[in-house]
Amino acid sequence: MTKRASSLWSNLFRKRNPITDHIIDMWSTTPLFRDIPKREILQLVRDMPPRNYAPNEYIFHSGDQGAGAAIILSGKVHIRSGEVLLAELKEGDFFGEIALVLDVPRTADAIAVEDTELLFFLRPELEDWLSRSPYFAGRLGSNLAYVLAQRLIQANKSLEQAGQSSQI
Numbered sequence: 145m146t147k148r149a150s151s152l153w154s155n156l157f158r159k160r161n162p163i164t165d166h167i168i169d170m171w172s173t174t175p176l177f178r179d180i181p182k183r184e185i186l187q188l189v190r191d192m193p194p195r196n197y198a199p200n201e202y203i204f205h206s207g208d209q210g211a212g213a214a215i216i217l218s219g220k221v222h223i224r225s226g227e228v229l230l231a232e233l234k235e236g237d238f239f240g241e242i243a244l245v246l247d248v249p250r251t252a253d254a255i256a257v258e259d260t261e262l263l264f265f266l267r268p269e270l271e272d273w274l275s276r277s278p279y280f281a282g283r284l285g286s287n288l289a290y291v292l293a294q295r296l297i298q299a300n301k302s303l304e305q306a307g308q309s310s311q312i
Contacts, residue, residue: 168182168185168186168189170217170235170236171185171189174215174238176238178290179287181280188269188273191269192265194261194262195261195262196260196262197256197261199256199259200255202254202255203256204240204254206225206249207249207250208249208250209247210249211266212243212265212270213243214239214240214254214265215237215262215263215265216234216260218261219261220260221239221257222254222255222257223252223254224255225251232257241288241291241292244288245267245288270284
């Protein structure tokens with residue numbers, strides 16, 4: 145057997161990395177990656193940089209330039225606007241997705257509540273993926289529109305409730 149043939153067989157039967165599989169599973173359960181095959185997500189995950197944060201460390205500040213979204217691999221994150229807690233996020237939750245499509249400053253602070261590990265999906269990775277796999281990258285764009293619309297609806301409900309409670 146030639147060296148090339150033997151390496152082909154060893155690659156074919158090599159066990160997958162369980163951490164990578166876990167990350168793929170996490171992304172695939174988000175609405176962002178709905179109807180996108182795990183093999184496509186795998187191509188993206190290989191290039192996603194991880195980062196660890198200590199308790200009370202800022203991930204980003206309101207006004208910082210956004211570069212992409214993040215998923216929480218472990219830990220907790222608070223999204224705050226001034227003193228107002230907008231969201232408490234945990235393992236498997238993602239945030240910052242506006243920065244995947246718009247080059248605008250962040251609209252809130254993101255702060256690690258405890259030791260937290262994040263994996264970042266950056267705009268350049270999305271742009272590369274769009275050129276390699278336009279169908280599925282387009283699917284992600286549609287999913288992203290859905291996510292943003294749902295968050296807008298929730299924000300409007302919160303504002304309505306806050307307005308009603310201040311009138312009581």
